[in-house]
Amino acid sequence: MTREDALTAAHAEVKAEITRTDSKTALLLAFVGAVLAGAWTVAKDAPLNAAAVVVGGLGMGLLVAAAGLLLRSVRPNLAGRHGFPLWATLTAEEITATATGRDLAADVAGLSRLAVAKYRGLRRAVDLTCVGGALLVLAALLTLGGAA
Numbered sequence: 817m818t819r820e821d822a823l824t825a826a827h828a829e830v831k832a833e834i835t836r837t838d839s840k841t842a843l844l845l846a847f848v849g850a851v852l853a854g855a856w857t858v859a860k861d862a863p864l865n866a867a868a869v870v871v872g873g874l875g876m877g878l879l880v881a882a883a884g885l886l887l888r889s890v891r892p893n894l895a896g897r898h899g900f901p902l903w904a905t906l907t908a909e910e911i912t913a914t915a916t917g918r919d920l921a922a923d924v925a926g927l928s929r930l931a932v933a934k935y936r937g938l939r940r941a942v943d944l945t946c947v948g949g950a951l952l953v954l955a956a957l958l959t960l961g962g963a964a
């Protein structure tokens with residue numbers, strides 16, 4: 817495998833990882849939204865005690881924070897130095913010059929940093945979702961225990 821082939825493969829791998837991370841983020845965002853909507857629907861009509869309100873409120877807050885992290889992870893970077901935003905700012909001659917003088921290794925490095933940042937945000941959002949969900953379950957148990 818030549819150096820150019822290796823760089824092209826690495827470039828494709830990193831772009832595929834960004835796509836996978838964005839897909840996971842979209843699924844988790846839909847899940848968090850559904851949990852928030854479901855929890856709100858159930859809680860608004862339930863006879864909640866003070867402990868359930870506090871614990872459930874913390875859980876909802878963590879889920880909202882997770883949704884914020886997920887949205888930030890997929891937020892487009894229009895000030896980026898590569899990809900569509902770059903091409904949209906160049907003339908036809910500049911595009912040709914940039915494409916022929918393109919440093920694929922630098923592009924792989926930049927995309928890798930982007931992938932790691934997205935992955936880190938997704939991981940934090942998963943952690944917040946787990947803790948927020950656990951708090952909502954605890955709030956439900958407190959409500960059921962208080963109602964008995």
